[in-house]
Amino acid sequence: MVSPVDAEAPSSRDYFELFQIPVAFDVDVDDLARRFKLLQKQFHPDRFAGKSAAEQRVAAQMSAELNAGYQTLKHEVKRAGYMLQRYGVDLSQLEREPVDGEFLLQQIELREQAEALREEATSRDANVVEQLHQSALALYQSNVAAFRLAVGEGKLESAGKAWVKLLYLAKLRQELPALGGSEVASWS
């Protein structure tokens, strides 16, 4: 089953270049979606039905790259990580480095609050939930601002630290109980 490979796998394209947008942390997400859809409509394997197998393979590869690039640039935290990678930062190394103790304590506290709220599903106080969301959001936004500033000035170390905190906050966000109870009406 093991076989030597002579051809190198095609190197993946730079995502900013792929969508022809400037390399910057601030991305116009609507514009990105428009570009993504335009390109996907041209390169998706469905558009190559009935074409040669070679064309279909290249199309599938291209379509997968568009999907990956879009998902990466669409989400702030993923985009931040990608920018660091572009500058040669080793993300897995960064994740292993110790995190600021005060920040960690705060995270533990917020998570415990979230867990307690999730457990009392029926009797939870909407104001308390709202407050928890507000503090998580404020923390998230201040770290986004810190990342934007640091990466803009080429201070990769501080940018890296902000990114690690954003990872924690993104995870916390998933663990927060839903806002406004369970009625879908509140979304619309």
Next chain:
Amino acid sequence: MQIAEPGAVEQAGDRPRKVGLGIDLGTTNSLIAHFDGQELSVLSDDAGRSSLPSVVHYGAAEITVGEAAMAMAIEASADTIASAKRFMGKHRGEVSDDGYIAFAEEGLAFATSRGPMTPVEVSADILRALKQRADHAGFDHIDGVVVTVPAYFDDAQRQATRQAAELAGLPVLRLLNEPTAAAVAYGLDSADEGVIAVYDLGGGTFDISILRLERGVFEVLATGGDSALGGDDFDRLLADYLMQQLSTEDRSAAQQRGIIALGRRLKEALTEHPSVTADLGEIMPDGPTLTVDRETLNTLCAPLINRSLDACRRCIADAGVDRIDQVVLVGGSTRMPAVREAVGALFAREPLSDIDPDQVVAMGAARQADLLVGNRGEDDVLLLDVIPLSLGVETYGGLVERIVQRNTTIPVVRAQEFTTARDGQTGLLVHVVQGERERVEDCRSLARFELSGIPPMVAGAARIRVTFQVDADGLLEVSAREESKGKVAQVVVRPSFGLADTAIADMLRAGYENAAADMQARQLTEARVDAEALVAGIRAALETDGELLDPGERGALEAAVNALEEMLSSDDAEVIRGATEQTGRASELFAARRMDRSIQQALAGVSLDSLEQDVAE
């Protein structure tokens, strides 16, 4: 760019319209449908029946499918297989013996008097019966089919479905998720925009999908559901209720079944009438006559309906949308007024129900098939689907390292690096699993393979890259390679549970022997057509974009094309296919460069467009 009028019918004498058909291969019923560019129609049998019961009878004299097979279910129950879909892609150990089904000794197969029949073979027989309906409708040649699968189907179940279609001799254009097909059936065109929820409550399973249609792209945002919740559970609840009303506890198995069947009939009747009367005397002596009203049914079913609504809420949260514009209902169980009301209330929308919920999936598949065979132009809606369950590999301590997260848009290619744990380790066992749980034993095992030939190094020095590639059908291919010392070890695996590829090939060959000469002639013609298309395609591309290659590259590609052209006179389909494949590979670099150029062209006008759109909005 080719300009085509959406939905326009080809002019007679012009290019003939290709035949793409949609197939809903269901657990209880299967359907086949066609879209002619104007109208959707479900193809029926000689007796005018549109839905085919998914039941196959393996008799000594002949194989029968559908109503005729159902009629044999009691007198020849071991030879009559129903609900084969529940066993697709499963292995023997995963399925407990079922009172209604006798399994063969080896592998997962049903013991019939015609020998062991695998779920893939049974499904292939159902598909052959559907193919006959296409013949009956005058489609003597089928260019391709789209077969639907439940959104929660894992890789093994999808592979098995594809194999069944291949075995039935149907060229598969695409496997399409059932809820996505239902949304497509409503024929939303590029001008429509919005977020659509598809609520699919079938006999045994519940599925929910959230899709967004925007700028001509239909994007599946999230899927979810409950694979153990369906209309059958409602029947059982009503049957339990009936039993509670009886004084005696002693009931035979036949009476139990009779009461469940009665429960189903009452449930269906309560869709039309506010209250119905049941005579239990027809099931057991001195059974009383009971009146059941819709209110009672609603109270009984409320906990189950609420479970489905919880799944909807989770799915909406996964999708990250803040409003739903349309709701589509699929599955016979959505006829229940209580279900309609609950769904309507949750989404604050009157659900769409213009298309029969039993036919909507096949119709959507037919629309997509028509598009994929190439009957429509580039302005048509593009579908972007997602992978329903996460994919990963086993790591230390029996934990799962996820490589592709569920709800990721497909096609997708994702790689992760691993390393060796021991000094001098030359092999690495890769165990591929699918599911959302943390521990390997709680997930579905898809494949195990070993990467060997790793050069001996100290622990942690090897860099093994495991790549997961999921195509537009949701089918997986895994490869692993080690390249730290310049030596490359690589292995590629396509998990396959239904049948080994060789077994499929054997069965296909057995099928061909009947019409061997025909088949050879057809294969040769097809191989020539493919080769000619490639020759013409590359030449046309060289004409317009030849300057993307340097003279050496161009010369090599031209030589490959000329060599292929000379092969066309060969009478050996295999030889022509081989040469086509080789020339195709040789053209990939050129194809990739052309794509890079078209990105630039495609995006050249975007900034201006978006400006205009923003002004217009």
